């Protein structure tokens with residue numbers, strides 16, 4: 001039998017308290033693993049610690065207890081290998097869209113070293129990513145000239161430009177209308193099928209979680225920990241029409257029941 005591959009992200013017994021011993025306990029004894037190339041969605045009640053979990057995995061905050069290991073290494077500083085996109089696209093207003101997308105290349109090695117000599121190659125790559133999300137022709141525009149959805153697509157390209165092995169998405173489509181959001185789900189799915197990064201997506205949208213993820217993890221109310229997980233059995237590529245099937249809707253409802261129970265501090269016994 002082939003040896004089991006070590007998970008790409010290993011979170012073991014992590015606790016996190018903001019603001020000293022009397023501060024807010026955001027996470028308590030949270031554990032989860034994510035396989036290399038796996039797409040995991042994290043859902044849960046508001047304020048349960050989802051964004052905190054993202055900050056720990058990317059090394060933006062240290063954990064108070066437990067360990068976070070990514071690609072076999074303990075995370076003890078910000079992870080440059082991760083690509084990140086958040087609810088707010090945070091594009092720099094004085095840079096063109098192309099230059100915004102290329103920003104991580106100025107920071108992350110080995111790209112930083114190679115950028116000057118290979119600028120044309122990197123620009124070509126940025127253009128291809130922009131084209132993949134429907135932004136061909138907008139390279140020289142500034143953020144204020146783009147709609148919110150277009151800015152969000154550009155921020156997704158910026159998260160992907162340095163071929164991140166790990167993609168961390170914290171409600172990246174939360175501020176968008178449903179049509180733009182669904183459009184971006186399909187584009188993100190396409191990007192993931194092509195580039196195969198390991199992805200952790202935080203979302204409040206259960207349909208989004210089931211459409212995109214290989215596995216959905218449900219967190220408890222604060223202090224957060226993983227209460228339940230569901231593997232999403234639907235084959236890829238998934239189509240928006242699939243979201244109307246009884247199987248898809250049943251899974252969304254099951255996750256909703258878990259979150260309702262979590263909000264009341266209850267736990268649904270695992271049927272599996």
Ligand SMILES: Nc1ncnc2c1ncn2[C@@H]1O[C@H](COP(=O)(O)OP(=O)(O)OP(=O)(O)O)[C@@H](O)[C@H]1O
Pocket residue numbers: 018019024025026045046047048049050051052053222
């Ligand atoms: N910088 C901070 N300082 C102090 N407390 C914080 C800080 N960031 C988050 N918290 C607290 O930690 C808890 C978890 O916050 P977090 O943002 O991780 O939750 P979340 O699940 O992402 O929330 P939401 O779903 O509403 O976005 C909350 O009670 C929040 O008030």
